[in-house]
Amino acid sequence: MKKLITAVVLFFTSFSSFAQSGYEITIDLKNCNDSLAYLTFYRFDKTLIKDTCRTIKNGRIVFKDKTKLETGIYSLVSQQKSILFDFFIDETTQKLEIKAEYGPGIQKSLTALNSTREQDFFNYFRYLAEQNNAFLDYKQKAPLATKKDSLALTEKQKQFEERIMDYEAEFIARHKGSFIADVINLKTEKTLRNPPLAPNGRPDSTLVYKYYKKNFWRDVDFKNENIMKNPFLYNKLRTYFDKVVVTHPDSVCVEIDRIMSKTTQGSLLYKLMLANFTYTYESSKIMGFDKVFVHMSDHYFKTGKGKGIYDDEDVVQRIIKRADKLKPLLIGATALDLYMIKAEDFSKMKAMGFEDAKNSEEMTKVFYKNANEVSKMWVKLSDVKADYTILVFWDVDCGHCQKEIPVLLEAYNDLLKEKKDVKVFSVYMQHEGDKYLKYIAEHQLPWINVYDGAHYNNAIEKYDVYSTPVIYILDKNKVIKAKRIDAGKVKDMIKAIEAETKALKS
Known part of the structure; x- marks a missing residue:
């Protein structure tokens, strides 16, 4: 009998344990006529589908499985692929019941039936929406006829912002140690309240900035991977690097290293952030920021810290190869030398047989056969004497070049009128010498007009010229x-370079 009782106890214990495992999210959505809905979750810069409900009955949506959901912010997504609302999942909300009313006012009707903390989460965003609407309503009605009116509006806005800051601080304190407190902390702006005034009578902007930057990541734990499972981390990173960090590649490199050091090497967050930083600065359109990409290659991928970032390890080698190509071309680097041939010497090079060679082997024979003569014809970039050398790679038949070259010619002539010591080292990227000479004559290009007549430089690779x-x-x-x-x-850039040089000397 004792053994039977023990068996029964074990059975019910096991059954109870099974019943508590997994997740079950039940949402009663009044007035919902969709036949299916999606459960999605955030992961750094992406939103991914976790589950699908295909059996909606009278607006009742159930997501269920035997394995638990990872901690994070999840979304209910409609059949039309639009997010209806967000909610959080942690250890306490694996069995969650929510009710709401489908429609424009869904946020107002959101109710968590079996989680006080989930309800607080809903109330938080409801409060933000209420405060925002209240301020907009006030702003629309407020007079703005005088400076006094504008100051009054600014003060009112400050009051609303401080009210929200107080609410957020209270929320975080009340839920301290929970996932949702970490999320709201991540979302909040850490600004200096009541900053001291500068001599001009306005808030001291330097102190405001320093405080904001210093406290931007306050209490954010990058070693906790849950911190990326929400819609805020990625946007906060972008804000930090786009608007807070000084817009200079060296400053960006320092900040990337500082933030990466806060993560756990090899973790998913580490990998996602490293891949994102690498892509962002490889594809950056800001001049000089390829230096950050080179830094990523040297500091992370060459050292093995980028191992496992990509499924295809060949990607790492491509990153290193690309960065190594760009390194000699960074702002501040000494330009790689070029050994070119004058455009007017095209007929001589053709007579030597350079234009008739059909492959690299034949080209090499022609070159060494005429090496002494060719060496006397070199026009070297390093030999150009000028305060400023404009190095341009272009093609006569390139449509964009046909628009840009006349603009460059006009800029060049203007710079000469301004008594600037400037020369243009004009490199034609093809070998149709007659066509090149005709263009030079017709457009009267008074430059150092050259081309790679001896096929010696491979400027495409050396200067990364894949378009002209x-x-x-x-x-x-x-x-x-x-x-x-x-x-x-070009003109504005030379003026900026001169101003920078003057500032450094003073």
């Missing part, structure tokens, strides 16, 4: 000061 035109600006020491700019920006 490509324009670099070099100083008198052939240091790269600007690159890949439009012809219309």
Whole structure:
């Protein structure tokens, strides 16, 4: 009998344990006529589908499985693929019951039936919406005829913002130690309240900025991977690097290293952040920020810290190869030398047989056969004497070049009128010499007009010229000061370089 009782106890214990495992999210959505709904979750910069309910009856949606949901912010997504509302899941909300009314006012009707903390979460966003609507309503009605009216509106806005800050601080304190407190902390803006005034009578902007930057990531634990399972981390990172960090590649590199050091190497968050930083600065359109990409390659991928980031390890080698190609072309690097041939020497090079060679082997034979003569014809970039050398790679038949080259010519002539010591090292990227000479004559290009007549330089690889035109600006020491700019920006760029040089000397 004792054994039987023991068996019964074990059975019910086991059954109870099974019943508590897994998740079951039940949502009663009044007035919902959809036949299916999705359960999605956030992971850094993506939203992914976790579950699908295909049996909605009278607005009752049930997501259920035997394994637990990971802690994070989840969304109910409609049949039309729009997010209806967010909610959080942690250890306490694996069995969750929610009710709401489908429609524009769904946020107001959201009710968590069996979780006080979930209800607090709903109330938080409801409160934000109420405060925002109240301020907008006030703003629409407020007079703005005088400066006094504008100051009054600014003060009112400050009151609303401080009210929200107080609410958020109270929320975080009340739920301290919970996932949702960490999420709201991540979302909040840490601004300096009642900053001291500067001599001009306005809030001291320097102190405000320093406080904001110093406290931007306050209490954010990058070693806790749950911190990426919400819609806020990715956008907060973008805000930090786009608006808070000084817009300079060196500053960005320092901040990337500082934040990456806060993560656990090899963790999913580490991998996602590293991949995102690498892609962001490889594809950056801001001049000079390829230096950050090179830094990512040198500091992470070459050292093995990028192992496992990509499913295809060949991607790592491609990143390293690309970065190594860009390194000699970074702003501040000395320009790689070029050994070119004058455009007017095209007929001589053709007579030597350079244009008739059918492959690299034949080209090599032609080159060594005529090496002494060719060496006398070199026009070297390093030999150009000027305060500024505009290095341009282009093609006569390139449509964009046909628009940009006349603009560059006009800029060049204007710079000469301004008594600037500037020269243009014009590199034709093809070998149709007659066509090149005709264009030079027709457009009267008073430049150092050259081409790779001896097929010696491989400028495509050396200067990363995969489309034309490509324009670099070099100083008198052939240091790269600007690159890949439009012809219309050449004059302004040289003025900016001069201003920077003057500032450094003063």
